[in-house]
Amino acid sequence: MANQPLPTNHSAHITTLGQLKKSGYKSRTVKAELRENLIRKLRLKEDVFPGIFGYEETVIPELQRAILAGHHINLLGLRGQAKTRIARLLINLLDEYMPVVAGSELNDDPLQPLSVFAKNLIAEHGDDTPVTWMHRDDRYTEKLATPDVSVADLIGDADPIKAATLKLPYSDERVIHFGLIPRAHRGIFVINELPDLQARIQVSLFNILQEGDIQIRGFKVRLPLDIQFVFTANPEDYTNRGSIVTPLKDRIDAQIITHYPKSIEIGKRITKQEARIKDEQRGMVTSNEVIHDLVEQVAVEARGSEFVDAKSGVSARLTISAYEQVIAGAERRALVNGEANTYVRLGDFISAVPAITGKVELVYEGEQEGAGIVAEKLMGKAIRTLFLQYFPDPDKSKKLKNRPSPYKAIQEWFGNGNTLDLLHDASTEDYKKALDQVPGLRDIVTELHPNETSEHTYFLMEFLLHGLSEHSLISRNRLTAGAQFKDLLSSMFTMPTFGEDEDDEDEEEKPRRRR
The missing domain is CATH 3.40.50.300 (P-loop containing nucleotide triphosphate hydrolases)
Incomplete structure (x- = not known):
């Protein structure tokens, strides 16, 4: 014809x-x-x-x-x-x-x-x-x-x-x-x-x-x-x-x-294609594959979570919105600090909770927990899952009698009463200075990932802290303006009551509530 x-x-x-x-x-x-x-x-x-x-x-x-x-x-x-x-x-x-x-x-x-x-x-x-x-x-x-x-x-x-x-x-x-x-x-x-x-x-x-x-x-x-x-x-x-x-x-x-992506790699291709990242954001914010993996892993965790209604499903819009918020969070931090560019942080991922809360349909148990808490738990599980792709399994390192845990120096530093505050809006200089306080943190990262850029090394140092907290080697408390890391045991006895104020990194007093 x-x-x-x-x-x-x-x-x-x-x-x-x-x-x-x-x-x-x-x-x-x-x-x-x-x-x-x-x-x-x-x-x-x-x-x-x-x-x-x-x-x-x-x-x-x-x-x-x-x-x-x-x-x-x-x-x-x-x-x-x-x-x-x-x-x-x-x-x-x-x-x-x-x-x-x-x-x-x-x-x-x-x-x-x-x-x-x-x-x-x-x-x-x-x-x-x-x-x-x-x-x-x-x-x-x-x-x-x-x-x-x-x-x-x-x-x-x-x-x-x-x-x-x-x-x-x-x-x-x-x-x-x-x-x-x-x-x-x-x-x-x-x-x-x-x-x-x-x-x-x-x-x-x-x-x-x-x-x-x-x-x-x-x-x-x-x-x-x-x-x-x-x-x-x-x-x-x-x-x-x-x-x-x-x-x-x-x-x-x-x-x-139809069906959801059967691998994280496919999910990443979809998110990268669909995410509406502006040219000025691309010029200001440098991202990495770990962040992409974490965003996709959140959707994977949500689809298997006991708090999320499996019949409702978890849309690919969750990962798209979450990644857009991660980039927007990094962009905002650069603007607040007057910086021309910045490298994405794990804190940007943690602060993308609003992109998740409206994208999952909760069952009764999830409603009891609250949408925000469920979103944080899903992010925590994503960090825990991907942590083992970059660092040794903390659970297995505990069982090695002839070799000390690679995380011993970090645990001991927090065990001596030290705490570390990582604030979302901290400048690049303050962010790096805070991470450099923890002995052994950089050593582990550079030993396992020796050829990374300086910015990515600091990102992995922050990732390491979050991963250790998810494996219960140290404690992480969420602050209004970021996260605080401290010794696991001491945190059990010093949990603040509702409305208690905490000292910020400067002399200024800002009320923050831990969850």
Whole structure:
């Protein structure tokens, strides 16, 4: 089947029906168009769904098979699994431009007119009927299913104002105001969160999916619509808010199940692609892979946490928002201290709690703990998990009788009554000066990671302290402005009461409450 001619410079040389016929243009359905363009891309080894990671062996092959089969598609998965993004990428499988009868609201094919308007126009002007060209971006329609969506919104209804203006009876098809679906004729129509659509509205989709026609009140109208339907749904919605009615499910040809990234590396690729880091932030803040790993590990810990509702899922938006806040926290610190640039710190990661609290659905036990406490625990578990990739296991070092623990000097320093405050807004000079106080801290890092830059060495020194606290070798108390490290045993006897003030690193007295 010949491909349709494409206009150049965004203005078609073909402007009439007669010119279109002479060009040899042949009409084809949307599904045939998607199929043929997919075949061409596969043969040319082109990336059909750019920017989608982790689905190369699962979702994408299933999606391609559905398109080749000409199926309507339902993408079923938890939140934050790129369902809507995949649907929007289907636009790339449409032809760049498509001929349309000028002025038709149903995107009528000049060779196969559908609406009364287009038929009458062609009958009046013949080969001189004006033809315009529609870009593929305009052939995509998306509707979020909400309880207030009506049949009139999706399908259409009689318009009394149009009837009065045109002086037509209600029995005339020209008084119909078409809804979103008829207006998506010859394009892709997406309904997000399908289970949220009321059952009686879902019923109105039966005929469109099966026979391709619509029914509007008492009108004798049959429009053989040409539409590729894509639905998205969350399995949680099946019990919480609604469900997909069985006859509708039966008419959706392919149900494709999406999933979360199966490795941290895939998650990192997604976060790096989606995080909205501004150019000035990139110039001011230097990041590292450890921070990326920690952010992704938080999502992994959340998906397996007893405090988080597993049925609700943990969206990839959690890691994206958390990383954006990590960078923003480092940027703010540089601005406060008048520094031209800064290196990301583990404290920036700890202070990104607000990006997590709203992204996880808690079970009863989690609600009892509180969203903030749960977020801190998830971060602590992420630190504990990744700590072993960079430093010796503290639990195993305790059992080595012939060799002292590599962390002995650090523990002894805190055991002698010393404390260390690491404040979020501390300048680079004060931050390094504070870490250099702890004997043995730098030695461990440089021995295990000898070729790191000075900035990254200090980052790993801070990481080491947090890791030791997660393994209960030292104590870490959260302060309003940062974190305080001290001996584990002494902290058990010196826990401040609510409202007790603590000395800051300067002479100034600032009230801070430990948790």
